[in-house]
Amino acid sequence: MNLTSFFSSKKESSGIFVPAENGFRELTDGPGAPSVNEMAVYFGYEPDQVHFYIGRAWTPESAIQTVIFEVFTDKIVYVATHKSVTLLTHSMLNTFLRGFNVLEEFDDVTANEILTAGIENKSLTVKFLSKVLNLQDTEPNGVFYSSRLAMYLYFNAGVLTDFQPADGLTHWAKHLKQLNPGMVSDYEQVARKYWGDNYPKIINEINIQSDALFDTPNSVNNAFVSLHRGEQGTVNYKMLLVCHYDQPMTLEEFLGVNHGRCKPLWVDGRHRYQLGQFSYAFSEQGDLIHKNQIN
Secondary structure, three states, X not given: OOHHHHHHOOOOOXXXXXXXXXXXXXXXXXXXXXXXXXXXXXXXXXXXXXXXXXXXXXXXXXXXXXXXXXXXXXXXXXXXXXXXXXXXXXXXXXXXXXXXXXXXHOOHHHHHHHHHXXXXXXXXXXXXXXXXXXXXXXXXXXXXXXXXXXXXXXXXXXXXXEEEEOOOOOHHHHHHHHHXXXXXXXXXXXXXXXXXXXXXXXXXXHHHHHHHHHHOOOHHHOOOHHHHEOHHHOEOHHHHHHHHOOOOOEHHHHHHXXXXXXXXXXXXXXXXXXXXXXXXXXXXXXXXXEEEEOO
């Protein structure tokens, strides 16, 4: 009996294949009907330490269903297939992974999601992240820079507790920079006009507007965009949310994000300002109590 007829005689597999010396072998002694989380634990990982990839042309009938990678790497932990697959070949896997790019798969947004979940679950250790991110000279306590993520990672008692982008941008600002670098550049230029070389203030404005953009329903085609368009075609999404979606705002926040662009009115002894097509009134405590469109 040749090898092909041997494998073709088997009608169904476990649907789980693991890397082996010369390819992949079927896992026959694993847990029955496992979830991805259960399989991660079976292979010695925390659930937050693995990432599943379903490819670009997935269907319920696909021969390969999912490839499970170690996070931030292209190391395959296991491959989940349709149970009709009794032999997994490199050719099948290469076809499924066509177009896969580890840097694109673990982009800024995905990296933030992984790190945030790891912090919440206390599941990302300095030992593990040192391995997958090639961190150098780490200790259980401290702050260490990851050139792979361009982030500072904070550890306490050997567990990840916080992270900060090295450039100061929030993950939505970084995501916007990837999607539309020209828009971020426009926000930066406008902010620089009013803040000069005060880099932290410039970054803060970019972060505020980026976060607000992704909080705005149908942001690009939102019905209120034209009312808050400013210099260089930028949109003040923060004030759009304040004016039309009742997002709260303090006077300090207002002056911070609109520095140099708002005009004080001083009416009725209250802090009142005009910004574009709207006026804003703040209480003595600094809370926004009224906003009104100027005809």
